[in-house]
Every structure is written in C-alpha cells, then in structure tokens.
Amino acid sequence: MSLDSTTRAAGAQAHVVADATLTRTDVERFVATSLAGNREPLHFTDCDFEGADLSRLDLRGAEFHRCTIVETSFFGATLSHTRWIRCRGRQADFASADLVDAAFQSSDLNNTSWRRAKLASASFHSCKLTGANFEACTALGLSFVETLLVGAHLRGLSFRKATLQQLDFSDADLAGVDFREAIFDGGSLKDAHLKGARFDGADLREADLSGVRLVDAALFKGATISHQQAAVLVTELGLRVM
Secondary structure: OEEEEEEOOOOOEEEEEEOOEOOHHHHHHHHHHHHHOOOOOEEEEOOEOOOOEOOOOEOOOOEEEOOEOOOOEOOOOEOOOOEEEOOEOOOOEOOOOEOOOOEEEOOEOOOOEOOOOEOOOOEEEOOEOOOOEOOOOEOOOOEEEOOEOOOOEOOOOEOOOOEEEOOEOOOOEOOOOEOOOOEEEOOEOOOOEOOOOEOOOOEOOOOEOOOOOHHHHHHHOOOEOOHHHHHHHHHHOOOOOO
C-alpha cells in the first residue's frame, strides 16, 4: 500500500493511493491525512474496495481509476465532484449518498442502488447500469450517454428536452418518466414498462420501439416516429399492413 503526494498540473497537491486492498480503517486514515493537508484530493488507482463499508465517509473530490468497488457500501457518503473511471462496481450501494456533479465513465455498475441519492448534475458515460435502482433520487441535470439501463428502475425521472444518446432502456421501469421533447439518438425502449410516461413532442425515430403493448400505444400521442416504427406499432395492435 502506498500514499504519495503529487503535484497536479494546476499546482494543487493530490494524495495518490495505488495497487492496494483497502478497508474502512485505511480509507479513514487517508481522509484524515487529506484533511490535514487542507483537503488535498485523494486519487485511488487500481485499488480494491470489494465488500468494504465506506458508508457516510467524506470523499468529496476523490478520483477512482480502475478500482474494484464490488458490493462496496457508500451509503450516505459525501461523494460530490468525484470521478470514477473504468471501475468495476457490481451491487455497490450508493443509496442516500451525495453525488452532486459526480462523473462515471466506462464503468460496470450493474445492479447498483442509488435510492434517494443526490445526483444533480451527475453523469454516466459508456457505463453498464443493468438492474440499477434510481428510486426517489434527486436528479436535476442527471445525464446518461451510451449507457446500458436494461431492467433499471428509473420511475419518475425527467429527461425532458434531453438528447438521449444510445441509451438502452430495454425492460426498464420507466413508469411516470418525462420524455417530453426529448430526442432519441438511437437506443431502445424494447419491452420497457411505460405506464404514465410522457412523450409529447419527443422524437423517437431512431429508437427501437419493438414490444410496445396495446395499452402503451396511446402514450406516444404527439411524438414523432418513422413509417417503419408506425408499421411495428400497428402490428402490435394485431393489424396487418398491406
């Protein structure tokens, strides 16, 4: 285990922890050292936190590169302005955490929990969030790009006026989600649960709408779809297009 102080391009100091398997006690010690250095940010590279209880710790501004956070608990932790790059985090718990302006890139976050988390201005780019639970989170400015959200729980979120780039919502719970005036740049709504979702003014021409049920067809009133998609929807209604 190593803890080094390095100078960043902007001139600020950063504590770098690399190639270590870490417990809560280890992380608490690094946080204390960071505070003693006027909150010099922590950088974790190739570290293993698997199964660790890091709940309610103050890790604001920390960076995690290629770290393992499988089944790690960040419940109630302060994680604002953190950066997570190429991390593996299956079943990690971020419930009730402060993740304002956090950024996740190219990370495996399948079956993670974000219930009641503060995710304002947080971003996910090229991530896997299959089965993730975003129930009751604060999500103003939350963004997803080229991300798998298969089977995810996104009930009640708003994507109003957003451009949705290659988002796979297959089998996701999208009940009550606001897609008004959103633009779907690829992606899929295949077999998604859409009860109460709103698509007024949305552009769905590039999205996969297969599996839309008869009871959901009316939800797309006011949305723009292609001729091919219209044929698919008609087929779902049990009619034949000649």
